[in-house]
Every structure is written in structure tokens, then in C-alpha cells.
Amino acid sequence: MKADAQESQSLVLIVDDEPFIRLILRHFLEREGYQIAEAQNGIEAIKVFKQLHPDIVLLDALMPDMDGFECCTQLELLDRNKHTPILMITGLNDEESVDRAFEVGAMDYITKPVHWRVLRQRVKRLIEQSQLQQKLEAVNVELQLLATIDGLTQVANRRRFEEYFKQEWQRMKRDKCPLSLILCDVDFFKLYNDTYGHRVGDRCLQEIAKVLKDIIKRPGDLVARYGGEEFAVILPNTDTEGATHVANNICHAVRTLAIPHKNSQVSPHVTISAGFTTEIPEPDSDLEEMIYAADRALYQAKAAGRDRFVQNILLPRSINSR
Incomplete structure (x- = not known):
């Protein structure tokens, strides 16, 4: 039987305390094109799972030391993204055992003696469902990213700025820590566009955004395109001295780019202006x-x-109110 490419890349972990059962399952699934790993008990299964990250687990319910139900519970805790399906294979067929298998996280359940055609379809279906779930989650992550990133400059967009600023405002208010905000504007940018064209203007904004990202390196800081030629920088846990240092670096870095701007009224190159403020948010203050x-x-x-x-x-x- 010819295995398709997707099956040949899939790793099946067989967990059973009986060597003969593991042997016949291995032979059958290898003929189907799967790669195989084995464990003879629940404790060993957990170790193999951590090392190899299989695509599916075939798990016997009745094993010494740690039975399949407890093993399934432990595997579920390890598999935080819930991508690895667990298929119980057991001689138990009572209603209570079936219910318990699903309660501890098994995705499906088949009984011994194994019906090989059923096993083939169950394994194939569970792996396909798992892979589809992973693809859907990856697409959702990408969509969420696109919704918060400015397409031109690849920094956060205005929507993300507003969300993040509100979040950090509340966090700094709770922690009684300083929050700094820098707003930047490219000097005489309309003249720049009029002189060099909008495509060159777009490249100018991209270069400035890259410089800002190079300067703003702490994980909790955020660079955003605030609008047009304006950028914003959110600096949580940053006092006036820290914000002054960052603002100075921004102005210096843009000068250092030395992007020609023959119609600028302050420099032969593109420059940027910045304004910032620092506050420890209070219960009655307003972002x-x-x-x-x-x-x-x-x-x-x-x-x-x-x-x-x-x-x-x-x-x-x-x-202020005086």
C-alpha cells in the first residue's frame, strides 16, 4: 500500500504494556506509512512524549503503575495547545470506562480485538483534524497580527497603540510606576513628498520606522505609527530620565540616516521632532x-x-486647575 506524504511524516506513539500488542500495532501502522515510537507504560510514555512530540498517541487503558486514564491526564497537561490527539485502545467496553476516557482528554476510543480498518480511518482522521486545527490557529494568529500592524512601516498601527496604551496605563496605575509617552513627527514631510514623490516618501517612513524599532528594544515598549508621518513610543516603567534618553536617541538616529531633504528649512537631511511626557497614573487621572x-x-x-x-x-x- 502506498502511503501519502502527509502520513509518512506523522509519528505515532504506541503505549501498551503487552509487547505482542505493540508489535502488531507497529507492523500495521508502518505498512500504512507512519513512523512509530513505543512506550511500555505510562511513565515511559510521558518521557517519550516530551522528547519526540508525536502526532498521535495510541494509549492502552489498563497498564500497571500508571494506567491509561492517568497517563492521558498527564499528557493533556503537557500538551498545552491540545494539538496531539489521544486514541484509547482497550479491552474495556463498559459505559463508565468510555465516559472516563473522554473526560480525561481522549479524542476517540476503540476496543480490542482491534478492527484494523476502523483503526486505519480513526488514526488518519484524528491526525488530519489535528493538523487542520494547527493551520487554523496559525491563520488566526496571522490575522490578529495583520489587524494590529501598519502595512507600510511594519510597526504597530494606531489601533494597537490605543489598545496597548490603555492596557499599560491601567497596569502602571495599579503598580504605581511611571509611564512615558513620546510622540514624533517627521519635519517638513509634506515638502518631502512634494519634492521626491510619495513612493520615496514611503521608503523614508520605512527607514525611520526601522530606526525606531532598533532603538526601542525592551519587550514591554511599543513603537506605533500614530498617523501619516507621526510615530508614537510607549515606554512603561520609564521615568523622565529614561524617556529623555530615548527621545534624544530618536532624534540623533534620524539625523544619522542622512536622508536627503533639499527643501527642509532646518537641515539638508530629514529630521524629526519629538515631544514626550511622563506620569505615574493616579486613580483620578486621564490617559x-x-x-x-x-x-x-x-x-x-x-x-x-x-x-x-x-x-x-x-x-x-x-x-493644573488653577
């Missing part, structure tokens, strides 16, 4: 006020001549 404060700082940086960063210090509410 929109923090965004507004960073935006005001960005406006001040532009008004002061661009190609620089400015900090906007958020005053306590009692002072």
Missing part, C-alpha cells in the same frame, strides 16, 4: 490628558525650530 500633554510638547518642539525634543511636565491636578 487622554497624557496624550494631549505629549502632543503639546511635540508642538513646542516644532515651534522652537524642529529637529529636537521637548518634555511636557504634567502638573498635579490641583495645580
